[in-house]
Amino acid sequence: MSPLSALSTAEKSSSSSSYFRPGVNHATLGFNDRLNKMAQQANFHKRGQAQTMENILMDAFSAFKNYDEKEFSTMSGRSQIVKPNVVSFTAVINAWARTPEQNAAQRAETLLNRMEDYYSQTNDAEIRPNKFSYNAVLTAWARNKDRRTSAENSLRLLKQMWKLFHMHGNVRKDIKPDARSYNTVINAVARSGFPNCADRAYKLLVEMEELYHAGHDELIPNASTFGAIINAYANSGQEESSDQAAKLLQQMNSLYHLGHDDLKPNTFVYNSCINAFAKNGQNQKEAEKTSEEIMAKRINNICAAEQILQSMESQFEKTGDEYVKPDVISYSTVINAYANSGDGMAGSKADVLLEKMVQRYVGGDFKVKPNAVTYTSVIKAWSSVGGTQSTKRMEALLQQMVMLYRAGDQSLKPTSVSFDLVIEGFKDSGDKNGVKRVENTRLAMHR
Numbered sequence: 001m002s003p004l005s006a007l008s009t010a011e012k013s014s015s016s017s018s019y020f021r022p023g024v025n026h027a028t029l030g031f032n033d034r035l036n037k038m039a040q041q042a043n044f045h046k047r048g049q050a051q052t053m054e055n056i057l058m059d060a061f062s063a064f065k066n067y068d069e070k071e072f073s074t075m076s077g078r079s080q081i082v083k084p085n086v087v088s089f090t091a092v093i094n095a096w097a098r099t100p101e102q103n104a105a106q107r108a109e110t111l112l113n114r115m116e117d118y119y120s121q122t123n124d125a126e127i128r129p130n131k132f133s134y135n136a137v138l139t140a141w142a143r144n145k146d147r148r149t150s151a152e153n154s155l156r157l158l159k160q161m162w163k164l165f166h167m168h169g170n171v172r173k174d175i176k177p178d179a180r181s182y183n184t185v186i187n188a189v190a191r192s193g194f195p196n197c198a199d200r201a202y203k204l205l206v207e208m209e210e211l212y213h214a215g216h217d218e219l220i221p222n223a224s225t226f227g228a229i230i231n232a233y234a235n236s237g238q239e240e241s242s243d244q245a246a247k248l249l250q251q252m253n254s255l256y257h258l259g260h261d262d263l264k265p266n267t268f269v270y271n272s273c274i275n276a277f278a279k280n281g282q283n284q285k286e287a288e289k290t291s292e293e294i295m296a297k298r299i300n301n302i303c304a305a306e307q308i309l310q311s312m313e314s315q316f317e318k319t320g321d322e323y324v325k326p327d328v329i330s331y332s333t334v335i336n337a338y339a340n341s342g343d344g345m346a347g348s349k350a351d352v353l354l355e356k357m358v359q360r361y362v363g364g365d366f367k368v369k370p371n372a373v374t375y376t377s378v379i380k381a382w383s384s385v386g387g388t389q390s391t392k393r394m395e396a397l398l399q400q401m402v403m404l405y406r407a408g409d410q411s412l413k414p415t416s417v418s419f420d421l422v423i424e425g426f427k428d429s430g431d432k433n434g435v436k437r438v439e440n441t442r443l444a445m446h447r
Contacts, residue, residue, distance in 0.1 A: 031060060031082045035091035039098070050095040050104065054111070057092050060084050085126040089115050090133045097140035105153065108140035130174040131181065134161050138184040151192035154185040178218045182208045183225045190232035198232035198241070202248075205229060222262040226252050227269040234276035242301055245276035249308075264323065270312050271329045277305040278337035298341050305337045327367040331357050332374040339380035347390055350381035371411040375401050376418045383421045391425035395434065398422050402441060414445070 038053050061084045089111055096108035112129055119128045138157055144150040158177060165176045182204060190201040205221060212219045230248050233241040249270075255263045278301070312326045331353050338346040338353075354370060361369045379397050382390040398419070404412045419442045426434030 025081070025083070027080050027082045028085060028088075031084070032087040032091065035088055039091045039095040047100060050092065050099045050101070050107070053092045053095050054107070057084055057088055057111075060088070083126065086115070086128060086130060086133060089127070089129075090136055093133060093136040093140070097136050097143065102145075105137070105140040105144045105150075108137045109153075109157075112137050128172070130172075131161065131176060131178055134175065135178075135180050135184065138181060138188075142184050142188045147188075147192045148194065151185075151188045151194065151197075154188040158182070158185045176216075176218075179208075179220055179222065182219060183222065183228075186221075186225055187228045190228040196236075196238075198229060198236045198238065198244070201229045201232055202244070220260065220262070223252065223264060223266050223269055226263070227266070227272055230269060230276060231272040234272055234279055237279070241279070242276045242304065245273045246304065249273045266323050267312070267325060267327055267330065270308055270324065271327070271333060274305045274308050274330060274333045274337075277301040277308070278333050278340070295342060299343070302337050302341050302343070305334050309334050325367065328357070328369060328371060328374060331368060332371075332377055335374060335377040335381060339377050339384055342384065344385060347378075347382035347385045347393065350378040351393075354378050369411070372401065372413055372415055372418065375412065376415060376421070379418060379421050383425055386425075386428065388429050388431075391422070391429055391431070391434065394422045394425050395438065398438065398441070402445065405445075 035053060035057065038049060041049060060082045064081065064083050067081055093108045093111050096104045096111070101107070112133055115127055115129045115133065118124065134157060138154055141150050141153045141157070144153075158181060161175055161177045161181065164172055169176075186201050186204045186208075189197055189204060191197075194200060205225060208219050208221055208225075226248050230245045233245045233248075238244075249265060252263050252265050252269065256265070309326060309330055312324050312330060315321060316325045335350045335353050338350045343349070354374065357368045357370045357374065375397055379394045382394045382397070398414060401412045401414045401418065405414065419438060422438050423435055426432075426438065
């Protein structure tokens with residue numbers, strides 16, 4: 001399950017017991033139940049729900065503050081007057097975290113600040129923000145489209161949680177960051193695009209592990225945490241990114257075999273690691289790409305990517321475990337690695353994997369159905385080989401895509417890259433007729 005998703009069922013269950021204190025009246029419980037149901041209906045495709053909930057909350061909050069304290073302290077007041085509390089505010093914050101509005105994260109944090117302000121003024125423990133309130137705001141920031149802003153604010157809020165915990169630990173034990181806090185921040189940092197963002201995310205993982213070994217039992221990472229960092233290394237372009245990804249995968253496997261079930265590597269994690277090996281070395285300078293050292297590194301990376309894929313296949317065949325089953329991304333990533341390898345057998349190797357995918361798809365495995373990315377990667381692999389026979393194979397693959405697309409398979413619509421690769425192949429071999437055929441096919445596609 002993605003760490004960027006809304007509160008998990010388990011977390012909501014555990015939070016409910018900590019929220020509902022003996023002094024909360026039936027009117028407030030009913031009010032909170034209404035807000036929580038509305039929050040569950042909020043999603044990225046439904047605008048306005050969070051604003052509606054906030055209006056309801058603030059109307060109730062204003063009404064409560066207008067009540068005379070003496071009136072609220074009576075038995076009838078305690079049972080009939082809605083007093084919004086931490087549950088009420090957190091429900092609305094969760095709604096903002098789930099909605100598509102551009103300023104959703106800012107609105108979520110504004111509500112959190114109102115809670116903090118009111119608590120500091122009144123010392124009212126029933127409205128004091130806890131880790132669930134902060135985690136909801138972290139989720140809102142993690143979903144912000146501006147990835148750098150997302151990371152910066154997530155890091156800031158994590159520091160704020162620790163600061164409040166250390167300053168007021170006796171009173172505010174429930175604000176201590178947990179695994180969800182760190183997982184959300186690590187994901188935000190890993191995809192932020194900051195220089196060395198993978199290393200920064202990894203440092204948070206190390207911090208999390210050190211705290212766990214120091215006695216903070218709730219701070220144990222899960223597969224999604226590791227997967228996010230491995231994926232960040234894959235996209236970083238760093239020289240040793242594949243080595244770092246492999247170390248993290250090995251660490252996951254070790255911890256899983258020691259009994260940490262949440263750290264079992266899954267298809268996403270394996271695919272991210274394959275991607276790290278497939279991309280490693282692509283950002284070298286052109287002059288360096290022809291050196292024997294770089295070519296040897298590339299071949300080693302291809303072998304490592306193949307071994308990971310074969311490991312996935314083997315595990316699935318032995319156990320039937322869908323959790324590690326290779327999918328279209330697994331195979332397409334290895335094919336793309338062939339395309340970037342400079343190996344004279346790249347085209348043939350790509351064809352072998354494509355045929356395997358087709359056979360498995362025909363056999364009922366819909367997760368490995370080749371798509372336009374797959375076919376274009378195979379075309380690219382043949383393009384890297386060069387020569388007349390390679391170009392003919394490229395055209396045949398393109399025509400196969402066109403035929404299947406025209407038959408109704410939208411996932412196989414050729415891209416501009418698909419056409420350009422084949423056209424360049426014919427140009428390189430001096431085949432003007434081939435160039436014309438492909439250009440005519442492209443024009444026919446848009447009629």
